[in-house]
Amino acid sequence: MFSGKTDSLINRFERALANGTSVVAIKPARDGRYAADRIVSHSGRKIPACSVGSVDGVRSLGASGELVLIDEIQFFEPALGVSLKSLRNQGIEIVAVGLDRDFRREEFETTAQLVRDASSVVRLIGTCSRCGGDASLTQRLVEGTPAPLDAPRLLVGDAGLYEPRCERCWIEERRDAG
Numbered sequence: 600m601f602s603g604k605t606d607s608l609i610n611r612f613e614r615a616l617a618n619g620t621s622v623v624a625i626k627p628a629r630d631g632r633y634a635a636d637r638i639v640s641h642s643g644r645k646i647p648a649c650s651v652g653s654v655d656g657v658r659s660l661g662a663s664g665e666l667v668l669i670d671e672i673q674f675f676e677p678a679l680g681v682s683l684k685s686l687r688n689q690g691i692e693i694v695a696v697g698l699d700r701d702f703r704r705e706e707f708e709t710t711a712q713l714v715r716d717a718s719s720v721v722r723l724i725g726t727c728s729r730c731g732g733d734a735s736l737t738q739r740l741v742e743g744t745p746a747p748l749d750a751p752r753l754l755v756g757d758a759g760l761y762e763p764r765c766e767r768c769w770i771e772e773r774r775d776a777g
């Protein structure tokens with residue numbers, strides 16, 4: 600997280616607009632942090648988008664564009680890969696971004712599936728907000744303390760605080776919290 604994923608999607612959107620490419624931007628309906636009709640980056644940039652609740656919805660809506668952009672893919676079911684294959688077979692280009700691991704360091708299945716199927720993959724690295732090093736993990740904090748690893752992966756209306764962490768800080772912080 601905080602690695603510029605959404606900004607990279609917004610850059611692609613702006614390039615497509617400049618080229619006259621018809622673009623459809625999609626985000627999962629469960630990502631309720633912002634208004635349903637736009638994708639917003641941590642730096643505050645935004646583009647118009649549709650909130651979609653199902654992978655079938657992604658397939659039907661995506662078919663109306665030449666380029667499909669998808670944010671937060673980890674919140675879709677793993678069958679998203681099937682919908683995207685169908686769109687690719689129609690000659691539609693797809694750019695999808697998301698987290699590869701949850702706050703417990705476990706893989707998001709949907710992201711893993713899409714990485715296996717993708718024609719190219721770019722791994723973005725954030726900055727650890729504890730030490731300033733390269734962050735590939737996410738810490739979920741509850742009142743300043745790492746959430747227990749047996750907490751649910753996703754909370755509805757998630758009020759938890761998420762911060763990027765390098766692996767060393769992720770481990771140390773959990774150890775120090777006991």
Ligand SMILES: [Zn+2]
Nearest residue numbers: 727730765768
């Ligand atoms: Zn660190």
